[in-house]
Amino acid sequence: GESVGLHLPTLSVQEGDNSIINCAYSNSASDYFIWYKQESGKGPQFIIDIRSNMDKRQGQRVTVLLNKTVKHLSLQIAATQPGDSAVYFCAEARSNSGYALNFGKGTSLLVTP
Amino acid sequence: EAGVAQSPRYKIIEKRQSVAFWCNPISGHATLYWYQQILGQGPKLLIQFQNNGVVDDSQLPKDRFSAERLKGVDSTLKIQPAKLEDSAVYLCASSLGTPLHFGNGTRLTVT
Numbered sequence: 001g002e003s004v005g006l007h008l009p010t011l012s013v014q015e016g017d018n019s020i021i022n023c024a025y026s027n028s029a030s031d032y033f034i035w036y037k038q039e040s041g042k043g044p045q046f047i048i049d050i051r052s053n054m055d056k057r058q059g060q061r062v063t064v065l066l067n068k069t070v071k072h073l074s075l076q077i078a079a080t081q082p083g084d085s086a087v088y089f090c091a092e093a094r095s096n097s098g099y100a101l102n103f104g105k106g107t108s109l110l111v112t113p
Numbered sequence: 114e115a116g117v118a119q120s121p122r123y124k125i126i127e128k129r130q131s132v133a134f135w136c137n138p139i140s141g142h143a144t145l146y147w148y149q150q151i152l153g154q155g156p157k158l159l160i161q162f163q164n165n166g167v168v169d170d171s172q173l174p175k176d177r178f179s180a181e182r183l184k185g186v187d188s189t190l191k192i193q194p195a196k197l198e199d200s201a202v203y204l205c206a207s208s209l210g211t212p213l214h215f216g217n218g219t220r221l222t223v224t
Contacts, residue, residue, distance in 0.1 A: 034212055043117070043204050043215035044156065089155050098144060098168050099211050103155030 012110045019077040023090035030092040035075045037086045085111045117216035125222045131193035134219045138207030148204040
């Protein structure tokens with residue numbers, strides 16, 4: 001079936017470095033993509049989203065890139081901080097399905113001093 | 114604005130018992146979702162409501178799971194009878210379009 005997957009289960013970066021978390025999706029009908037951060041014991045927290053009519057979107061210290069040709073999504077975090085340590089999930093949805101999100105398994109980001 | 118409220122935060126039951134979870138979405142959010150998150154995995158959609166109507170319940174195990182949103186605001190998710198494999202975090206989310214806003218979930222342990 002359709003799936004959203006992540007290339008790496010864990011990522012370790014040094015404080016101050018930039019982080020890149022990658023995600024692949026397989027449903028070409030997906031037109032909405034989103035990244036969440038999940039800390040232990042908490043629900044997913046919205047980071048940034050992007051629609052299929054865009055290739056790039058920037059937020060505060062975060063950038064999402066969408067490559068529809070290869071069905072690839074990435075999250076870039078600039079100047080990674082210890083507080084960024086968490087599990088990051090990408091998810092995809094179709095606007096004609098009420099934006100019900102299909103999540104991948106997640107990447108654990110560990111920021112070391 | 115207040116976030117999505119869920120209760121209880123934790124629940125431990127024995128298999129074959131029943132359990133119910135409650136969700137209060139963000140005020141004004143018409144769409145409400147219940148997700149199941151098994152340890153080490155991403156959340157999986159169980160059911161989606163638009164106001165008090167069901168939009169998608171294709172992944173809800175209807176032989177044991179039920180959910181309702183009678184007045185189009187609060188929602189309850191029930192499991193009866195519970196199985197060991199139901200141990201998970203049950204997340205509620207609400208939205209007014211996008212993005213979805215999640216609560217902190219109810220962690221269910223079935224022994």
